[in-house]
Amino acid sequence: MNKKPGIFALSVVCILLGLVVTLQLKSITKINLRNDSQLLRAEQLQIELKSEQEKNEALYEQLIRYKDEIDSYRNSATQTDGYAKVIAQSLINAELLAGITDVRGQGVVVTMKDSANINTGGLSDSYFVIHDEDIQKVINELRSAGAEAISLNGERVVSTTAIRCVGSVVSVNDTKYSAPYVIRAIGNAETIENALLMRQGVVDVLTQWGIEIDIKKEADMIIHGYSGATSPVYAQPVKK
Amino acid sequence: MIFIAVSLLIGILIGVYIPLEIPKAYTLYTGVALLAAIDSVFGGINAQLHKTFNIKIFLSGFFGNAAIAAMITYIGTRLGMDLYIAAVVVFGSRLFQNFASMRRFWLIDRAKNVEADKPKAGPDGHTKDK
Numbered sequence: 001m002n003k004k005p006g007i008f009a010l011s012v013v014c015i016l017l018g019l020v021v022t023l024q025l026k027s028i029t030k031i032n033l034r035n036d037s038q039l040l041r042a043e044q045l046q047i048e049l050k051s052e053q054e055k056n057e058a059l060y061e062q063l064i065r066y067k068d069e070i071d072s073y074r075n076s077a078t079q080t081d082g083y084a085k086v087i088a089q090s091l092i093n094a095e096l097l098a099g100i101t102d103v104r105g106q107g108v109v110v111t112m113k114d115s116a117n118i119n120t121g122g123l124s125d126s127y128f129v130i131h132d133e134d135i136q137k138v139i140n141e142l143r144s145a146g147a148e149a150i151s152l153n154g155e156r157v158v159s160t161t162a163i164r165c166v167g168s169v170v171s172v173n174d175t176k177y178s179a180p181y182v183i184r185a186i187g188n189a190e191t192i193e194n195a196l197l198m199r200q201g202v203v204d205v206l207t208q209w210g211i212e213i214d215i216k217k218e219a220d221m222i223i224h225g226y227s228g229a230t231s232p233v234y235a236q237p238v239k240k
Numbered sequence: 241m242i243f244i245a246v247s248l249l250i251g252i253l254i255g256v257y258i259p260l261e262i263p264k265a266y267t268l269y270t271g272v273a274l275l276a277a278i279d280s281v282f283g284g285i286n287a288q289l290h291k292t293f294n295i296k297i298f299l300s301g302f303f304g305n306a307a308i309a310a311m312i313t314y315i316g317t318r319l320g321m322d323l324y325i326a327a328v329v330v331f332g333s334r335l336f337q338n339f340a341s342m343r344r345f346w347l348i349d350r351a352k353n354v355e356a357d358k359p360k361a362g363p364d365g366h367t368k369d370k
Contacts, residue, residue, distance in 0.1 A: 018251020
């Protein structure tokens with residue numbers, strides 16, 4: 001080794017180098033660790049979600065297969081003998097009212113949108129969104145006007161359907177939906193429309209809050225049946 | 241030689257115990273600049289071996305190359321290109337060149353007990369041939 005300043009300079013430079021290399025290594029490993037742990041958690045949840053979805057699909061397919069079986073039994077029943085035909089017909093009627101089958105007919109489509117007004121008065125935001133009570137009021141009115149089948153955002157409203165606010169969305173048949181809400185009802189279109197548009201009726205009161213309600217009559221529409229499980233646990237038929 | 245190793249160790253120890261960190265946004269630049277710096281150090285060691293070490297060339301190369309490498313990376317990010325690849329390739333290949341030159345010195349020239357001729361290595365240690 002020859003010059004002293006040479007070695008001194010090299011040493012200072014090496015200290016600097018060692019310092020920056022270590023800092024860089026520290027930062028990079030920390031970043032990698034952070035990325036990994038976040039990703040791991042998201043990955044785990046994704047895997048769980050996927051398996052649950054697959055289970056769900058498998059169960060749904062089973063359900064469809066059972067329904068097909070039942071359909072085939074019913075078909076063979078109607079073709080064999082008179083008494084079975086009558087029973088089959090009353091079964092069809094019962095299922096229609098229960099909401100398990102798809103139905104078609106004339107009716108009304110009611111679309112409800114959250115208020116487009118801006119919250120200027122410092123009121124709570126809940127005054128400007130649609131609540132479960134509003135939807136329930138509309139459905140109640142539809143029923144009283146003779147609607148025979150009602151669906152909310154594609155979910156058939158059956159006797160065990162609950163419509164509840166969950167945070168900022170509404171849960172129907174345990175599925176969450178957000179605004180706009182589309183309610184279809186099959187019945188006498190004229191009567192239903194008039195019932196909804198009565199003065200001091202449902203639409204009148206709700207539009208005062210700024211909620212937009214749009215009513216359209218249809219000459220022919222389809223409402224799908226309830227696709228969930230339908231075996232009662234507590235209610236047992238009473239033998240006559 | 242020992243001085244260099246010791247000062248490297250000192251630098252590493254300081255780095256381990258200081259609670260500083262390089263923010264994620266800058267790690268690319270420091271990485272490229274580090275590569276340039278390491279190449280300069282290798283060049284400096286090479287020059288020492290061939291007795292062509294020049295302190296001014298070394299220091300200007302060390303800080304200058306690091307700065308230019310970081311600048312090229314920055315320009316690359318602004319232009320939307322991976323310009324740092326250029327710096328990585330160049331400094332990487334010079335690293336290998338310097339190392340080759342050092343190897344030759346240690347394994348061949350010293351064994352022959354011949355002093356390395358000056359024309360073989362430039363003042364900052366980079367050879368003209370492979």
